[in-house]
Amino acid sequence: MTHTAPPSLTRTAARWALGGLVGTAAFMGAIQVGAQGIAAHNSRAPVDFDAGRIELQDRENRVALSGNVIVRQAGLTVQSNRMLVNYSDSGSLDIQRITATGGVTVSRGDERASGDVAIYDFGRRIITMSGNVRLARGGDRLNGGRLVIDLRTGLSSVDGRASGGPAGTTQGSDGRVTGSFSVPQDGE
Numbered sequence: 001m002t003h004t005a006p007p008s009l010t011r012t013a014a015r016w017a018l019g020g021l022v023g024t025a026a027f028m029g030a031i032q033v034g035a036q037g038i039a040a041h042n043s044r045a046p047v048d049f050d051a052g053r054i055e056l057q058d059r060e061n062r063v064a065l066s067g068n069v070i071v072r073q074a075g076l077t078v079q080s081n082r083m084l085v086n087y088s089d090s091g092s093l094d095i096q097r098i099t100a101t102g103g104v105t106v107s108r109g110d111e112r113a114s115g116d117v118a119i120y121d122f123g124r125r126i127i128t129m130s131g132n133v134r135l136a137r138g139g140d141r142l143n144g145g146r147l148v149i150d151l152r153t154g155l156s157s158v159d160g161r162a163s164g165g166p167a168g169t170t171q172g173s174d175g176r177v178t179g180s181f182s183v184p185q186d187g188e
Helices: 007-033
Strands: 048-050 053-057 062-073 076-089 093-108 111-121 126-137 140-150 155-159 178-180
Touching: 062 093, 076 111, 093 126, 111 140, 126 155
Parallel strands: none
Antiparallel strands: 048 062, 053 062, 062 076, 076 093, 093 111, 111 126, 126 140, 140 155, 140 178
């Protein structure tokens, strides 16, 4: 007896497989472009993923990835313990949002951000990280409660509060952003 997957599940799995192949080609092309920061990222490129386990939640239009999850898009890499991928399925699979939790890192070129949670909103083209956020680029470092990266404008901001909300929801003792910037030395 042969078991056939529901058509929508089969269609979704096929789209993910095809998207992974296209995403790998886009990722390899981005490596040749050179190192750039996260905010310079092409958020319209295909998405590729690698995980220990995948669970298709077809009725919710959601995919749960777990086990050292790695998502790549045009040179941008998001890694975490677990990710939920929300999508719409109106004739073609369109990723709406990725929510990453547990040891999250987002990197591109020499820029790396880490935190407890990251939400990549594809429609708004915004990545928001919160909880113990650390941003590093070369020798420069910033620490705070929340990082918002607007991929449309290239503007990034770091806030001392994890939720961006009122006082009392601060990260650390006083909810301030801390960090250090490198300074050119004589003769360099």
